[in-house]
Amino acid sequence: MVLRSACLLILGLLLPVHSLAEEPQELTPGSWNTVGERIPPVELPRIDGRGTVDLGSLRGRKLLLIHFASW
Amino acid sequence: MVAAGELQVVGIVQEQHPARALLFQQWKGLDFPILWDPFGVCGVEAVPDLTAVDEHGVVRIDRPSPKVFQEQFVEGFLSRSFEAPGELAPGPAPFRVNELARLGGELSVEQRARRATARLMLAGPEARTIDGEVAALLAAASSGRPRDHFSAGVALRMRFDGPQVRGTDLQGSIDAWFAALMGSPNQYIWRRRIQQWGPALDKPYAFYDWVADARAQVQERGDRPVTLRAPLSRAERALRSRSVPVSGGGAVAPDPEGRVIRDPGKLVRMEVAVALNTAAAGPRIRIPRGALRLHVVLRPRPGASWPTDAAPPVLWLDPGEGWLLSSPRVGFESPGEGGEQRALMVDLELSTPLIALGPPDPNAPPPPSTQTLRGYAVYSVCLPDGTCVFRRQELTAVVRYPGPAGGEPGGQGEGSTGGDDR
Incomplete structure (x- = not known):
């Protein structure tokens, strides 16, 4: 009985972590502009069709990130 | 510092059509990589936004101020090294487009939608078969989450621009964006997507009025401008306006007595969409309802084609009492050489009279x-055997306003093709 309760407790502690990994949280403006926080390692395609860029791979150099539109 | 490899610049655009941003990049000579986020997976709500990120990936300045550029940006960011941070709380899980596009196995509706989003982003606007991805995003939108509505609208618009287009895609995209905006009225990226094709009276600024100048200047430099495969509509080129349309008068109906033989949609499919002003997404709608943009697409059926030696189609609109428009007669652009089977589009602005000041x-x-x-359209169209005929097709567009009685906003339009949307 004690063993079963302990297993359930461990399972309960692990489940939220597992579900976070399965179902990613959505990004918000705060994901990009909160001073002191890391930017998320997002990978997006380039507009010129020349592959993708993973922002997480750009560490080691300072980065100026510009969200904009041509309109 | 960029040349020395100490600073890198990366742009992210949220536009539906990446080629337009690419033309802008070419025109302005921007030499940094620009990434494409049409579905808004980054979660940004307004642009422009500028962030200075240190060598460890940590945000150091949000929106550097030009007023204190030297102290804040040059001395406080560029000229100093930052310590590696200790353990930071894990941020939101990433969106990795290649990884998500390969998701397999038993997937939830949400996971299928994320995979579809990734696949559409990788395929780009040149994607030819996207019905499965569109279906996955529409299924997710049935949950009613604003973000899912927006994504569904982006996918529908992509299909509208591609070979799998259905007659309801244009209106469907606008309606989906409206549904998204009604759920999140402060999401300005979503609002701009509607305003791009919406009335000039609702525009915060012109969207793509710069394209002609950009093309000309790129050509003057001896370069070939980036091709915009999805043609610019009049609404996208229109300048911001704060005046209701004023009739120029004197327009002549192309078939006032209705003598032209009808095409019930067998030769040309007519697609109609209404883009309301985004104020209609608010909780309180005043009377009258304001401005809208009516979009009409004429698409030759397989085997039919536009003649190259005849006048292009003409649209005549009889909106009825209570509407203002500059002219009820609008000409489509010529299909041009090689454009015999392309869709021809036109859009025009309608407005109700100005609202009197004072409480309702x-x-x-x-x-x-x-x-x-x-209204109706008249056009010359050629049959598969090469014979060209002159035909007329009736237009009916039902404008639906949001609200308790109006349901989802937008429009429901059709030519004579009825429910045949393929």
Whole structure:
């Protein structure tokens, strides 16, 4: 009985972590502009069709990130 | 510092059509990589936004101020090294487009939608078969989450621009964006997507009025401008306006007595969409309802084609009482050489008269939840055997306003093709 309760407790502690990994949280403006926080390692395609860029791979150099539109 | 490899610049655009941003990049000579986020997976709500990120990936300045550029940006960011941070709380899980596009196995509706989003982003606007991805995003949108509605609208618009287009895609995209905006009225990226194709009276600024100048200047430099495969609509080129349309008068109906033989949609499919002003996404709608943009697409059926030696199609609109428009007669652009089978598009602005200042009349009758616009198009079209004929097709567009009685906003339009949307 004690063993079963302990297993359930461990399972309960692990489940939220597992579900976070399965179902990613959505990004918000705060994901990009909160001073002191890391930017998320997002990978997006380039507009010129020349592959993708993973922002997480750009560490080691300072980065100026510009969200904009041509309109 | 960029040349020395100490600083890198990366742009992210949220536009539906990446080629337009690519033309802008070419025109302005921007030499940094620009990434494409049409579905808004980054979660940004307004642009422009500028962030200075240190060598460890940590945000150091949000929106550097030009007023203190030297102290804040040059001395406080560029000229100093930052310590590696200790353990930071894990941020939101990433969106990795290649990884998500390969998701397999038993997937939830949400996971299928994320995979579809990734696949559409990788395929880009040149994607030819996207029905499965569109279906996955529409299924997710049935949950009613604003973000899913927006994504569904982006996918529908991508299909509208591609070979799998259905007759309801243009209106469907606008309606989906409206549904998204009604759920999140402060999401300005979503609002701009509607305003891009919406009335000039609702525009915060012109969207793509710079394209002609950009093309000309790129050509003057001896370069070939980036091709915009999805043609610019008049609404996208229109300047911001704060005046209701004024009739120029004197327009002549192309078939006032209705003598031209009807095409019930067998030769040309007519697609109609209404983009309301985004104020209609608010909780309170005043009377009258304001401006809208009516979009009409004429698409030759397989085997039919536009003649190259005849005048292009003409649209005549008889909107009825209570609407203002600069002219009820609008000409389509010529299909041009090689464009015999391409879709021809036109759009025009309609407005109700200006709202009188003062509080709304509490005794006024409730406004109608729908209004119907009628008109017709006349065109020369060639049959598969090469014979060219002159035909007329009727237009009916039902404008649906949001609200308790109006349901989802937008329009429901059709030519004579009825429910055949393929």
